[in-house]
Amino acid sequence: MNMRNHILSLGGEFHYRSCVTNLLVSNGKITGVEVNHKEKIASSCVVLAIGHSARDTFVMLHEKGILMRPKNFAVGVRVEHPRRMIDQSQYGEFSSILGSASYKLTYQTKEGRGVYSFCMCPGGFVVNASSEKGRLVVNGMSNYDRNEENSNSAIVVSVTPEDFGCDIFSGMEFQRKLEEAAYQEGKGLIPVQLYKDFCDNQVSTSYGEIHPHTKGSTSFGNLRNVLPSFVSDSILEAMPEFGKKIQNFDRSDALFLGVETRTSSPVVIERNDDFVSSISGLYPCGEGAGYAGGITTAAIDGMKTAEKIVLSS
Ligand SMILES: Cc1cc2nc3c(=O)[nH]c(=O)nc-3n(C[C@H](O)[C@H](O)[C@H](O)COP(=O)(O)OP(=O)(O)OC[C@H]3O[C@@H](n4cnc5c(N)ncnc54)[C@H](O)[C@@H]3O)c2cc1C
Known part of the structure; x- marks a missing residue:
């Protein structure tokens, strides 16, 4: 103001x-x-x-x-973990006095594709940030005090015109296709899936210790039906590596929510x-x-x- x-x-x-x-x-x-x-x-x-x-x-x-x-951008999912788990892994014994921790993760797949965390939100929410009818896209946010139950980030895979085509709006159409699939998969709500069920290519039926912290309602869905297989495969390859950097990052009840398509302009x-x-x-x-x-x-x-x-x- x-x-x-x-x-x-x-x-x-x-x-x-x-x-x-x-x-x-x-x-x-x-x-x-x-x-x-x-x-x-x-x-x-x-x-x-x-x-x-x-x-x-x-x-x-x-x-x-x-x-x-057209230009490169990245697509993927948002992942949620308990804030305290991330804080503990990043700050150890000082986690109770240092506040909410952030992280940055990167990995290059054997095929040379980049997978990285983006827009990390300590103690925040996953947001339904859809802007078009019949299409669904997520983003993340933290309030000033960053003390919600979960910390989240986007885990995204870089995509180039080689993946989606060289026409000016091929990238935009690629985003739209993924957003339409996410809308269908979640029946209009944010589709959510446990990491272990993403690995097993099946819809989740119940939560583990982690429950979604979202702005917008969720429903269980299979995000493997939303993402192209090269994106899912890259995330599957990266997650255990991320688990070596942040303890339990690849825990079976970590939550995936989708779809992330708006990391940057197409x-x-x-x-x-x-x-x-x-x-x-x-x-x-x-x-x-x-x-x-x-x-x-x-x-x-x-x-x-x-x-x-x-x-x-
Ligand atoms: C939920 C959410 C959380 C985010 N959290 C973060 C964060 O924590 N940190 C961070 O760095 N970034 C974050 N981002 C990204 C950040 O918001 C953008 O990177 C930033 O706002 C881009 O600024 P911009 O001015 O280029 O465009 P925008 O802020 O997108 O502004 C563009 C404006 O142009 C208007 N517009 C478009 N077309 C027209 C038209 N034809 N006529 C008139 N007006 C038009 C739009 O309505 C909009 O108001 C977040 C985004 C979302 C959705």
Whole structure:
């Protein structure tokens, strides 16, 4: 709120419930945007900070001829463990005084594929972060005190255009297919499975010591039906290795929830050294444009973009 009020005090405006539905372009230069298919806002400088889930906007940009290319990202599941187990493994005898522990895990499969933990949330929740009807995607979050029962992270496998195709939107369609399968598998709820049942390729029927900590309801499902086999196989190969780094990480009642598809944008919106896209005055920025991966890097990319705009004027 303080940031918003500061911007308002400097003459900025906020337009809520306003979707940019078209770009106004003349002679290769941006002249403004169309909002909600009717209102037009004129400007010779437009920053596109649209996030990585603005699929309809990506399509609109492509139709306007803005240069984009597919890029690598990663997909997988979210794993939940007791927070105290992670704390104990990371901090040992100091775990009661050091607070909730985080971790970072990486592994390269025998075939050379990267498997890694992402967006680790100590003492947090798994979140149903779906944004499209009939499709389901999860993410994670921790509240400030990080003291919920479970700690979670995404365990993801890198995927490249070799896996999903070289068309601009092949990656996006690949994400959609996985999200549709997750929605089906969980019957509209977050599908959850014990790690041992993921190994045995069967639906779980009851929990062990760990119960899901989620924002959104769950239902048992088989995530092997959701993920391509090369992704499942890579996770299966990595988990015992992760168990060597964090004690009991591969315990049989660890929970897998799915599906994780939005680790980063499936496309890059091309920009030159001055951060300008193939249309003059249009600045792609942040995670959706492919130049950031998280809150801090997106914010820094916003600052760098602002500096470029100031320098150009
Ligand atoms: C549940 C959850 C938890 C997360 N936790 C973390 C975390 O702990 N740490 C971390 O670093 N990252 C976290 N992330 C990721 C983080 O939110 C993103 O990396 C970051 O917000 C990207 O910033 P951005 O400004 O590039 O895009 P966004 O924050 O995604 O903002 C893009 C905005 O553009 C709007 N938009 C899109 N298209 C249009 C259009 N056509 N017209 C008008 N507006 C449009 C969208 O509605 C959105 O408001 C989390 C994400 C989720 C979903």
